[in-house]
Amino acid sequence: MQLIPCPWCGPREEAEFHYGGQAHVAYPEDPSALTDEEWAQYVFFRENPSGPFAERWSHSAGCRRWFNAVRDTRTHDLLAVYRVGEPMPELGEKDQVAS
């Protein structure tokens, strides 16, 4: 089973984690000002790259805390994990996250 390095608990089995989709999608600052198109983008549209992807995970059967990860969706390699509130770590040129 794949091990996911929780930034608080260290490497644990994938089955302990819950997936949270794309990271760094902020709630709109002024929701009432959004057009229908902008709401659609916020609610339904996410990046779906073949390659490095910044995403959220929750260690739901462990410390129960959310964190962010950069994972290559082609290989499932975890390139980086970092705590919520921390900036995304610098990655090599070939591991740039699509946005």
Added chain:
Amino acid sequence: MTSSVQPPGAHLPEHPDFLWENPEPKASYDVVVVGGGGHGLATAYYLAKVHGITNVAVLEKGWLAGGNMARNTTIIRSNYLWDESSGIYEHSLKLWEGLEEDLGYPILFDQRGVLNLAHSLQDVRDSVRRVNANRLNGIDAEWVDPAGVKEICPIVNVSQDVRYPVLGATYQPRAGIAKHDYVAWGYARAAHAMGVDLIQNCEVTGMETSGGRITAVETSRGRIAAGKVALCAAGHSSVLAKMVGLRLPLASHPLQALVSELLEPVHPTVVMSNAVHVYVSQAHKGELVMGAGIDSYNGYGQRGSFHIIEQQMSAALELFPIFARAHLLRTWAGIVDVSPDASPIVGLTPVGGLYLNCGWGTGGFKATPGVGDCFAHTIAHDKPHAFNEPFTLERFTTGALVDEHGAAAVAH
């Protein structure tokens, strides 16, 4: 003892004719279909047959029908909840019923029926509602109680003394399975015979537009000019759409399936259970074919996590105790493009001449003939067919969603 000795195999007949050829791509086509799976091949077939458009290329980055077309669990049914879905899925089922004759090729289409099990009171209510909706749309559907489930499929464990007891099921007798490879080969052969170029090992790496209109695709085998481009790339749709700056509301996930070794016929129908994430049929050769739920994370690697298979097997064993001594032969994964409302996106795009067929998620196989027909119509007339008109990209802005999570769930 020299010239009279023949090499081994020399007495065998000649290699049979190939079903299609492998032409070099031409410099330009009226329509370029991206993706040589079931949907791409069917689209090309109906473009040629119904609309007389034969200057068509199907570009496939690997080999024909080697993606999800080779990886699905071949279940065909039309028992979806909403009128919009009934339209396109029932259209497809009706085409399946005449497809073998239409293609002149055996596809082993077998209408052995499908049971969708209910395991909770809410399941029961949703299922009965779906049966009623199906009937109003002229689709064969009935509600069967646990004894009825046992009668249709004697090996299902309907004991109430299990974690997820069977409280009943919806039953669609006209549902069934087909041999996925034969379907692809039948379409490929027929499309080739009408002049469609099937080009394998040809990956699209870019798209050219001019004045808001698509003009060409860049490929690993050179530039190909195109009057129109039709995307049938399932899990890779987002990657292709991004080449023209188009975002799609899709997430590509691994979806796993498995087969057992060959067994005597024990399973007369198709059994699906959304609640416990397993769906099972027995292929013509005798192997049990089982599908799982999707892996939770986005993935393009055509492999998933082992605990999904483990969970799927435990669900299968509770439903079918007779499988306890069966051996798992192999597991695999495809990449499914999951949309927010579990319904497909089929239609026009903001780019002129670029057409979109994606978002079928875990259940595209059953739609192969139906969407091929409707998508070809959309491309030929630059206007959606009535059956795919509700499935626009704009619905995610207008809010006119077609929520089929109940009928689709993980298990299309």
